[in-house]
Amino acid sequence: MRKTFYLMVFLIVGILGNLSAQMTLFKGTFDEAIKKAREEKKDLFVDFCAEWCGPCKAMASEVFTQPEIGEYFNSRFVCVQVDVDAKENKDIVKKYNVEALPTMVFISREGKEMRRVRGGVPADALIKEAKIAAGDELSFEQLYDKYKKKKNDFDIQQQLLLEAPMFIPTQVGYDQQKWGARIESLFPEYLKNKKIENMANGADFLILTLYHRGTSKEDPIFDCIANNFDKFAEGVQKDAPGDGKETPTGRDRVAHYLISMNNSYIIQLCKRGDINYKKRLARVNGDLKNAYAGISFGSLSVLDAITLLADATYGLYRHDENTFFEKMNVYFAGKGEATELADYTQPLQDLATVYEGKMSENAYGKCIDWIAKALTYEMVVPTRVRLLMMMGDCLKNTGETAKAKQSYNQAFIASAGIENKAEMKQLQQMIQQSLQGL
Incomplete structure (x- = not known):
């Protein structure tokens, strides 16, 4: 009997735990939510939505239900949904200037807007916005102001470079151009001061993939990573998240970065009619051998496969149909069942x-x-x-x-x-x- 009782308690606690591990939406009006927020000394998170809004429904079912969302939001905000089509919400929609959906607004218990999120966003981005609204993290603008006072602080520079790709698209017009120019000038400064050889870690490698996406004949960044492949692979792997999710290994990430840039550069040379693409091909079995090691092209060697593709592209852009089809057919025959x-x-x-x-x-x-x-x-x-x-x-x-x-x-x-x-x-x-x- 006692075992049955404990089992029932365990099941009930488990069920309640699952229910609480998501955003709790207040069932009441906006004014009632404001009153509740004041009583509980919290602020508001308001999800302006509509029955016809697909992205709104996706946020509610796919993001608001995630445990990390519930854990952070329920302890700090009174969360409420406001139907923009309801007559009783007309004044609220107008007051907070809701012009598109989804729109989510963080509002103080006094009714003042603190921060706004437009469009659907993943859970981690929404939590970040919530932390900024709650004062637990600096906004991008505040972080940049801090950087101006501490221009030699690598940590601040690194954080700015990592957050910029999420922040800049949210800006419009001149503001987007302004922030784009600022970050564009920050990357070479960061690279110059920190030095490429010290960037064999997860965060800095991500920065490289974001801001150094192409290579050329003279490229110290590309060459350093190629010549220190194992060091970068180990550094990136060491900083990989240990959350149990399937993610590419450090070796795979570094290899993909080098291969994609090298292949793209070879194709560029071929399209321009620059015969120097053959010299670049030589690196496949040279300093880039480790990067290309995990690739298979059926019965073809990696060098033979890439050479065939390069020769075919060179012929195509010289309007040499015969060479193009000849090289491509040899490539298809060699790759065989591995052809995609x-x-x-x-x-x-x-x-x-x-x-x-x-x-x-x-x-x-x-x-x-x-x-x-x-x-x-x-x-x-x-x-x-x-x-x-x-x-x-x-x-x-x-x-x-x-x-x-x-x-x-x-x-x-x-x-x-x-x-x-x-x-x-x-x-x-x-x-x-x-x-x-x-």
Whole structure:
């Protein structure tokens, strides 16, 4: 009997614990919420919402229900939802200048606005805004003022650089330009004073990925990371969050950073017709060998695969169709079963860009095989529609009018599954124009 009683208590406590581990929304009017806030010596968190607002519902079901939200907000705020369409809330909506949804406003118990959040945001961003409103953290503006007084404080500089990508998009017009210019000048200053060799840690590596996204022939930052790959990988791994979630290893993150920049630079050189791309390729088996070590291209070596792609791109941008198709087909054959959808869609997109839809009949014919193979993969509906449209174009330009019409019709049918109605309408109009042109 006693065991049963304890079990019941345990279950009840567990249920109550789960219910409390989310934001508690006050069931009453705005004025009643203000009164409650004064009585409990708290401030208000007001979620201005509407029944028709999808993002508002997403915030309520996906963010407000998270335990960390409940833990912070319930202890510091009286939280209330205000329906902007309700007549009784008309004056409140006007007073707090709510013009778009979602809008969430932190309001003092005296009724004064302290901070505002526009649009849907993840839980960590909302908690940060709440901490700023509650005075537990400095706002970005306050942090920058602190930096101006302590310009040699690396911690403040680091925090500004990490928070800027979230803060600057919230600004508009001149303010956005102003803050963008300030942070743009802060990064090289931080880099110069702290020095790249001292940035082998999680926070600083994130800063590098945010503000140093491209490389060139002379790039001390890229070279230092490449030559100290293990040091950076270990430093980034050491600072990885230990929350049990699946996250890329430090080695994976550093490798991806170096590979993406190196590959992008090689492609840039190829597009410009700069034969020096071959010298850059040599680094794949040189100082970048550790970075590329985890990549597989079927039966192809990493260097052979990237060389084929580079040579194909170089040929394409010189309008050398034969070289382009030859190199790409060798690449597809070598990669074999490891070939992915993007392996086909990227060169097809490049072809469309370079030739602006005016390829030779031979090129259109060769694309048909690639598109057919691409369509065997799973993909989002808009991609499938565009591939079917491209197939129709290729068949049309090789004289296969009946098959082209069939492909366009398949594209039109598939387009009905596109969730974005504006995109669906635009693609359907393009398909109809193609059908009329047969």
